[in-house]
Amino acid sequence: MMRLKYTIRFIFLLLTAGLLGCKTEQSMFSSAGPYADSIVWLTHLMTYGAIAVTLFIMLLTGVALFAPDNWKRKLTSDKNIVVGGIVFPTVLLTILLIYGFILLANAEKIVRSSEALSIDVVGEQWWWRFIYTLPDGRKIETANELRIPVNRPVSLTLTTADVIHSFWIPAYGGKLDMIPGRENTLDIFVQQTGVFRGQCAEYCGGAHALMSMYSVAMLPSEFEQWLDKESQIASSAANAKGKDVFLANGCGSCHQVRGTTANGTVGPDLTHVGSRLSIGAGVLKVSKESFVQWIENHQRLKPDNLMPEYTFLTVEETQLIAEFLHGLQ
Numbered sequence: 064m065m066r067l068k069y070t071i072r073f074i075f076l077l078l079t080a081g082l083l084g085c086k087t088e089q090s091m092f093s094s095a096g097p098y099a100d101s102i103v104w105l106t107h108l109m110t111y112g113a114i115a116v117t118l119f120i121m122l123l124t125g126v127a128l129f130a131p132d133n134w135k136r137k138l139t140s141d142k143n144i145v146v147g148g149i150v151f152p153t154v155l156l157t158i159l160l161i162y163g164f165i166l167l168a169n170a171e172k173i174v175r176s177s178e179a180l181s182i183d184v185v186g187e188q189w190w191w192r193f194i195y196t197l198p199d200g201r202k203i204e205t206a207n208e209l210r211i212p213v214n215r216p217v218s219l220t221l222t223t224a225d226v227i228h229s230f231w232i233p234a235y236g237g238k239l240d241m242i243p244g245r246e247n248t249l250d251i252f253v254q255q256t257g258v259f260r261g262q263c264a265e266y267c268g269g270a271h272a273l274m275s276m277y278s279v280a281m282l283p284s285e286f287e288q289w290l291d292k293e294s295q296i297a298s299s300a301a302n303a304k305g306k307d308v309f310l311a312n313g314c315g316s317c318h319q320v321r322g323t324t325a326n327g328t329v330g331p332d333l334t335h336v337g338s339r340l341s342i343g344a345g346v347l348k349v350s351k352e353s354f355v356q357w358i359e360n361h362q363r364l365k366p367d368n369l370m371p372e373y374t375f376l377t378v379e380e381t382q383l384i385a386e387f388l389h390g391l392q
Contacts, residue, residue: 089262091233095255095280098236101166109159123147179216179250182209186221186228186241186263188369189270190331190344195290203294204319206331207344209278212286213256219249229265232278238264253280258340269367275345296322297334298392305387308380312373320391330370337391343368354385 094100126134137143183194193205209232211217221230223241230249231238239249263274281289297320306323309315315325321334336342339349343365347353358381361370376384 089233089260089275093234093259094236095234095257095259096236096251096253097169098167098251099234100236101169102236105163105166112159179218180211181218181220182211183220183222184209184230184241186223186225186230186267188225188268189263189274189365189367191274191276192224192331195293197290197294201294203334204332205293205335205339206333207276207341208339209261209276210286210289211251211253211278211280212283213253213280215252215283217251217253219251221247221249226267227265228263228267228274230261231264232259232261232276234259235261235278240265256280256282260345270365273344273346273365273368275341277340277345279340293335298337298390302383302387302390305383305385305390308383309387312376312380312384314384317370333388333391335391337389349389351385351389354388355381358384 092103092106094103123138126138130138181196183196185192185194191207191209193209195203195205197203219230221239221241222245223243226243228241229238230241232251235251235253237249237251239247241247257280259278259280261276261278263271265271267274306320309320310323310325315323315327317327317330319326319328319332319334321332325333337349341347342349342353342357343361346365347357357364358373358376361368362372373381
């Protein structure tokens, strides 16, 4: 009775864990392009296939335990052992492997059908640096937010500034490690506009679980407008007094705000941070109040992040910096 009780609990936990991956903003079953379509289909095929094989094995186990002796003798014959233990799994896995190669190759043909947009992605502890190269050769950076056009191949060059990270946006398909000293390339192709969430999928230290990102898939015309705006210097709507407080307290030694004397490269580029979706790699939604919370409590919101604490700031100074950052549109 006790064993049955623990078995039921275990099955319940498995089902709960599976459901946690469904119908969320980072669902493992979401799909916005051909790569993800192929991966989701293969996931369903392998899952249901594994369930069918498991049920069949359970049936054979029941036969071995409770069936008449003549059934047991047939089950343990040399022929059945060779067919069931060697031939069946070899043939099944070979067919599945070949089918998977064909399916992903067909998706790759779609992805490589036109010129790709190249974006450099650098994994940091614990945030994401995205670098776009403009037609004139200039490079612009954004942080924790990947914006791409739909219906155009995108080639992501993945590197890391410190330890091993892993880039993963489930809706785009594919997951690839970022390894010190190496460049890996991940090709994606998105056909559906929208906002999709991603995550570092390789344990990389203290705040690994809070190393998220958002990706915005946009119409090509909207993407070009965004890229043009992103290439401009900091918004003139930014609070001048807040900028002075920001610079006076050394924030510019780690962060860059183009159009000001802040030229740090250690932390995220904040030139247009007010127009992003999140602060702290997905920890908070962007708002003036969120900037205040981050400045005052970032070590509690995201333990072990590498930004120093600014407990010496007055309430007024914190408010001014928050207004300045929120105004960087």
